[in-house]
Amino acid sequence: MVSVLFVCLGNICRSPMAEAIFRDLAAKKGLEGKIKTDSAGIGGWHIGNPPHQGTQEILRREGISFEGMLARQVSEQDLADFDYIVAMDAENIGSLRSMAGFKNTSNIKRLLDYVEDSDLADVPDPYYTGNFEEVSRLIKSGCEHLLASIQKEKQL
Ligand code: 4NP
Secondary structure, eight states: OEEEEEEESSSSSHHHHHHHHHHHHHHHTTOTTTEEEEEEESSOTTTTOOOOHHHHHHHHHHTOOOTTOOOOBOOHHHHHHOSEEEESSHHHHHHHHHHHTTSOOTTEEEGGGGOTTOSOSSOOOHHHHOOHHHHHHHHHHHHHHHHHHHHHHHTO
C-alpha cells in the first residue's frame, strides 16, 4: 500500500480538498485498494473540525465525498509513516523540515512541484484569499500530476 499525506496550515481548506480530490482520482483509476490517502495540518487550531465551507462547496459541486473527514495535526510519526508527504506551500515545507530535524526529508514535497509548467509554486491559502475556485483548479492539476508520478514510480 502506497501512502500519501497532504499537509497545509489548518487542515480545513487546502489539504482536505487535496485528500478528497486525490482519493477520487485514484478510485477512478481503480487504485483505491492500493493508495491510502490522508491529510493533516501544521497547526492544531481546527482539530476535530470538518472541512471549511468553501472546500465543502467545491467538493459537493464536483460530487466528491468528504464524509467523516475531520481536521487533525501532523505528527513526527506521520513523517516516518507516509511514503509521500505533500505540502501546499513553502511555509508548510519549512515547518515539516523543522519537525523532521536531522531525519531524512526526501519524502516531503510541494504539490505544485509535480506540475512542471505551473505558474505558481505555492497553493495560495483560501482561508485568507477566499478564492476557493483558483485553489481547486491548482489542486486538481497538482493531484493529477502527483498520481501520474506515483503510478510511474510505484508501477501501479
Ligand atoms: P488551510 O487554511 O491551511 O488551507 O486549511 C487555513 C485554515 C485556518 C487557518 C489558516 C489557514 N488558521 O489560521 O486558523
